[in-house]
Amino acid sequence: MSEAAAHDDHHDVQSTGLMRWLTTTNHKDIGTLYLLFSLTMFFIGGSMAMVIRLELFQPGLQFVDPQFYNSMTTMHALIMIFGAVMPAWTGFANWMIPMMIGAPDMALPRLNNWSFWILPFAFLMLLSTLFMPGGAPAGGWTMYPPLVLQTGDAFPYLIFAIHFMGASSIAGAINIIATVFNMRAPGMTLMKLPLFVWTWIITAFLLIASIPVLAGAVTMLLTDKFFGTAFFSAAGGGDPVMFQHIFWFFGHPEVYILILPAFGIVSAIIPTFARKPLFGYSSMVYATGAIAFLSFIVWAHHMFTVGMPLAGELFFMYTTVLIAVPTGVKIFNWVATMWRGSMTFETPMLFALAFVVLFTIGGFSGLMLGVTPVDFQYHDTYFVVAHFHYVLVTGAVFALMAGAYFWLPKWTGHMYNETLGKWHFWLSTISVNVLFFPQHFLGLAGMPRRIPDYAVQFSDFNMVSSIGGFVYGASQILFVVVVVKCVRGGEKATDEVWEGAQGLEWTLPSPPPFHSFTEAPDPSSITGGNR
């Protein structure tokens, strides 16, 4: 496709300026909106993390009061999960899925516009609670009753913000499923799809199955608070533990919603820079399916200490540790892909390799947490905090960074600055370990999570962790610099961008035309990492 043709394609952009972005139905525009929104939320949620680490820098309360501290942990989690990571994956899906399957756009463009534009309102509503009487929600992102019912004026805003976020996610998921099942180029069979597309289809089904469960749970909270029901109140014949069961029936699939697309991105990057096809493509697909299935029958491992019967504790322990098998298959496949490859180490590859190592460490602590009797010690300590930040920061966020560096040249038509990218990688990787690794020790030594102040024997590791946190937070500014520089100019990117790149998106020019594929490409012409 020639440069001129690419320009001609722009003729149907009808509005300019702000209206262009408000009314756009183009998958790339909407993808960009999602990614910019996610980046903004990443910094807002990150600044809350900085408040947390600042207060924990030394024992005693220096900067914030306990109630505000609890608001920070609660809002940090909600914003990072629903505002940063989930929209980032939808942004990647919007940009990449039509290009990967040989389609001109998403199947449901107006729904696409709508699912994005719900989000800014949802988060404005959530963030506005910071200024309400009684403060922002402070009962933890898990919203356990009866505590969450003590929230002040912010309570209904919290519930409706979650409903909006959920509606946005479900709409996005429907769109992705409709796109992948209806708009693949002829010859692009399911077992030829890039793994990013595969992991996203499975994620989309997880979203559709689990988000309505969350919606139900928070609606019951709402009626308990305002309409006199007693779903979760023991005094009224209800059951506070039932909320935890319903919440985690959503919550565990949710953690795979956050991580499965990361598996897809890493499965695209490692073969590219190892110049060798992905090892065990079909076992990758089946392993993802197995993880998704298991994610629905492990939920109670988040609540081993609520006092379940022995049979329940044993069941959830066995299913939980079983997830290690398909996850292990994925990690072995990535290592086997590298084995006897011809590797180079550009920034996307560095982030992908760090992902494999650090996510695996998070997996190790996850398996330890799955062992019920020992979890009676680990539960609700900093060991858990370390665990889920290893899988979500050095897992999901590192994969997002890897994906951003990998496709930035395709999106902008310019190469990013490799030196700055490497600086960003090394600063992030070193500091994130200084930040989270000591938290394992804190948890084992007995420091509970969600406390604004601690006994003095936890001082040293908290200080180390905070220093890591400040460096990690500051390093992310470097990422913004790289992105801005790359958008504004730089060395011209080729169509293929990376020497070992495989897949339909690399057959398009960089940047790609407005409507990605106006004619169906022939997938057999590419050899793909996906065979």
Added chain:
Amino acid sequence: MNFIKKYASYAFLSLSVFPLSVFADWELNLPRGVTPFSQEIYDLHMYVLWIMCAIGLVVFGAMFYSILVHRKSRGAKAANWHHSTKVEIVWTVIPFVILIAVAVPATRSLIMMEDVGDADMTIKVTGYQWKWHYDYIGTEVDFFSTIEEKSNTARRRGSNIDPFEVEHYLRDVDNYLVVPTNKKIRFLTTAGDVIHAWWVPALGWKRDAIPGFINESWAFIKEPGVYRGQCAELCGKDHGFMPIVVRAVPEGEYIAWVEEQTQAKALASDQRNSNNLLATTRTDQ
């Protein structure tokens, strides 16, 4: 500016006391604890941890070998294989076997933990925002246990009290939970407002205290001593400030303590009754 000065002096201070504090403060691992259960799960924790380390060594070893050797800059030529059913079966079966090796001892420990029968005594623990209530079932003894006053003052923002100067900062209470050693103690946990969790690491477990629920757990403390813990489930603004202190004493001493508490209580109740009587008489007049 003021707090910068404070940090500077703090940094200086911590440097000067560093060699002394190094062993006390850089605690890395679970405590072994003082109950058969806590010691069993310490061993289980170490067992699983070493398995994880071994797997990590093999996987990361292969990965870093590959990163060092199979790189383009060393002239490595990429192979083209992408599939091996035999290898894939092997690395599905081996983790499965390892998991069975983990699950067997874990199941044994769990069955031990859930066996709350044959207890010698029962203590009911009730969590409130933000204190604990202890009720020694079958005796007259029951009381509240709240964070100790010095910590409670020091922990307030702007108190200007250095936490390092407060003994057992945030880890001390006004009334200790006194228990006998070498007795199987059954704990019933519940709560009066929101969910709390009762946790003393030396006993080896934590258990949620949930309004409307009564959870059972047990401990058999072998060594006399003072064991500290705190609430482990977010329960509102002062969640970080509801410590737990257990003092385990030999049986004789425990019996004497119960006697003393019972008498003190009877005395207090007598006084209350006579006060009430006085009050009633006064209103009668």
